[in-house]
Amino acid sequence: MKKLIAVVIALTMLLCFAACSKNNAPADEGKTDLEYVKDKGVLVVGITDFEPMDYQDKNGEWIGFDADVAKLFAESLGVKVEFVEIDWDNKIMELDGKTIDCIWNGMTLTDEVTAAASCSNPYFNNKQVVIVPAKNADSYKTAADCKELNFAVEAGSAGEAVANDNGFKVISVKDQASALMEVKSGTADAAVIDLLMAMAMTGEGTSYADLTYTAGLNDEKYGVAFRTGSDLVDSLNAFFVSNYADIEKVAETYGLTDALIEQK
Amino acid sequence: MTTFSEQFPIVFQALNVGFLQTLKLFFVTLIGALPLGLIISFGSMTKFKPVQWLTRFVVWVVRGTPLMIQLLIIYYFPGLVLHNPVWGGGEDGRFFAACVAFVFNYACYFSEIYRGGIQSIPKGQDEAGLVLGMTRGQIFFRVKLLQMIKRIVPPISNEVITLVKDTSLARIIALQEIIWAGQAFLKGSQGISGAIWPLFFTAVYYLAFTGVLTVLLGKLEKRLEFFR
Numbered sequence: 231m232k233k234l235i236a237v238v239i240a241l242t243m244l245l246c247f248a249a250c251s252k253n254n255a256p257a258d259e260g261k262t263d264l265e266y267v268k269d270k271g272v273l274v275v276g277i278t279d280f281e282p283m284d285y286q287d288k289n290g291e292w293i294g295f296d297a298d299v300a301k302l303f304a305e306s307l308g309v310k311v312e313f314v315e316i317d318w319d320n321k322i323m324e325l326d327g328k329t330i331d332c333i334w335n336g337m338t339l340t341d342e343v344t345a346a347a348s349c350s351n352p353y354f355n356n357k358q359v360v361i362v363p364a365k366n367a368d369s370y371k372t373a374a375d376c377k378e379l380n381f382a383v384e385a386g387s388a389g390e391a392v393a394n395d396n397g398f399k400v401i402s403v404k405d406q407a408s409a410l411m412e413v414k415s416g417t418a419d420a421a422v423i424d425l426l427m428a429m430a431m432t433g434e435g436t437s438y439a440d441l442t443y444t445a446g447l448n449d450e451k452y453g454v455a456f457r458t459g460s461d462l463v464d465s466l467n468a469f470f471v472s473n474y475a476d477i478e479k480v481a482e483t484y485g486l487t488d489a490l491i492e493q494k
Numbered sequence: 495m496t497t498f499s500e501q502f503p504i505v506f507q508a509l510n511v512g513f514l515q516t517l518k519l520f521f522v523t524l525i526g527a528l529p530l531g532l533i534i535s536f537g538s539m540t541k542f543k544p545v546q547w548l549t550r551f552v553v554w555v556v557r558g559t560p561l562m563i564q565l566l567i568i569y570y571f572p573g574l575v576l577h578n579p580v581w582g583g584g585e586d587g588r589f590f591a592a593c594v595a596f597v598f599n600y601a602c603y604f605s606e607i608y609r610g611g612i613q614s615i616p617k618g619q620d621e622a623g624l625v626l627g628m629t630r631g632q633i634f635f636r637v638k639l640l641q642m643i644k645r646i647v648p649p650i651s652n653e654v655i656t657l658v659k660d661t662s663l664a665r666i667i668a669l670q671e672i673i674w675a676g677q678a679f680l681k682g683s684q685g686i687s688g689a690i691w692p693l694f695f696t697a698v699y700y701l702a703f704t705g706v707l708t709v710l711l712g713k714l715e716k717r718l719e720f721f722r
Contacts, residue, residue, distance in 0.1 A: 327573030439689035
């Protein structure tokens with residue numbers, strides 16, 4: 231009995247190893263990224279739930295400025311589009327592991343991203359702003375005023391980089407929303423998040439009515455990331471230029487025209 | 495912004511969807527890991543040394559590394575290193591990868607519980623069985639197995655309760671279980687942004703579910719009491 235079981239287990243394990251090594255052959259050798267996506271017939275877009283760039287409508291359909299432009303781009307390639315929610319910390323792994331084909335989610339073009347992936351031309355302007363309780367807002371109009379505050383920032387975000395550049399005392403939290411929660415609960419004095427989110431989530435009529443944004447710390451630009459060396463970058467840049475009128479219309483839909491970067 | 499009573503139906507709906515995913519992962523893990531654990535426990539007890547060493551090595555690796563890392567490796571390794579993203583990017587692929595990681599991880603923990611249970615049965619019973627002319631298989635299935643099951647119910651229950659909450663680790667590969675669903679309202683989802691309470695409210699689901707499990711497992715323990 232035991233011998234038999236031992237043999238069965240040994241065989242099972244051998245099978246496991248065999249199964250692993252069988253997958254070794256790259257399925258897409260010698261193909262460019264564009265051909266790879268066209269052969270698959272679907273462009274997989276890595277996103278997070280991020281209003282107004284990528285978010286779901288009542289029917290669960292992904293909409294938003296980025297989502298709508300991504301749909302147009304996929305259409306121009308003649309492929310379908312699939313939106314996949316990812317963990318933002320793992321975005322480069324998702325991209326290199328080919329579980330997604332691009333990151334298109336109001337992504338700030340930081341050195342970290344441009345070093346690890348090939349990015350499109352910038353298409354959108356944003357900046358990082360300081361969030362403080364509204365009652366203190368007048369005391370913290372400039373970056374220099376904020377030196378004494380304890381900041382909460384999203385780990386790995388552009389906000390964190392800017393806060394460090396300014397020499398702020400920072401603690402890193404999971405995401406921008408957690409950073410707001412830290413300020414609201416008083417565990418941090420201030421937070422650094424991007425302007426888009428600050429406009430949507432603070433002030434009158436939001437959950438963070440008692441918070442507001444003050445000093446702008448930098449200017450930054452949004453881009454789309456593809457795998458390093460991907461020829462989809464050129465396709466998208468060309469698409470930005472040729473379809474700029476359509477992109478303008480989408481921006482108008484979401485009230486983002488002012489932040490759009492003209493493509494020439 | 496919306497009030498709590500307006501938010502509640504939307505959040506409730508989203509958390510239910512998330513919790514369904516949590517439950518699916520929970521049951522698949524149990525159904526897969528309970529039998530697989532038994533097989534692994536045989537491997538770690540066999541007299542055939544190479545298999546025993548290999549099994550114990552694997553159990554050591556799986557129990558000795560964080561489940562979160564195992565999830566990352568199982569999901570991303572095929573695409574990153576083998577250049578063949580076997581799981582795909584969609585939700586089904588993520589769920590399947592999470593299942594594989596959880597089943598294997600929990601099977602290894604279960605295997606050690608099984609091993610303890612089996613080895614706690616006095617050797618005299620084996621000898622008595624052999625004297626009576628029973629085969630080793632008969633001795634295991636007819637004499638030792640039920641006694642073992644009775645003894646391992648409390649430690650297994652412990653793991654099962656832990657498993658309910660461990661399912662939340664699967665969010666690292668973006669499996670949209672209930673914690674993910676609750677956090678979505680912090681960042682903004684379905685017109686609700688910056689809502690803190692949904693995340694904390696998920697605890698109610700876990701608490702209710704572990705409550706049900708505690709009662710059921712307690713009943714199971716009672717029913718097995720006649721084996722002494």
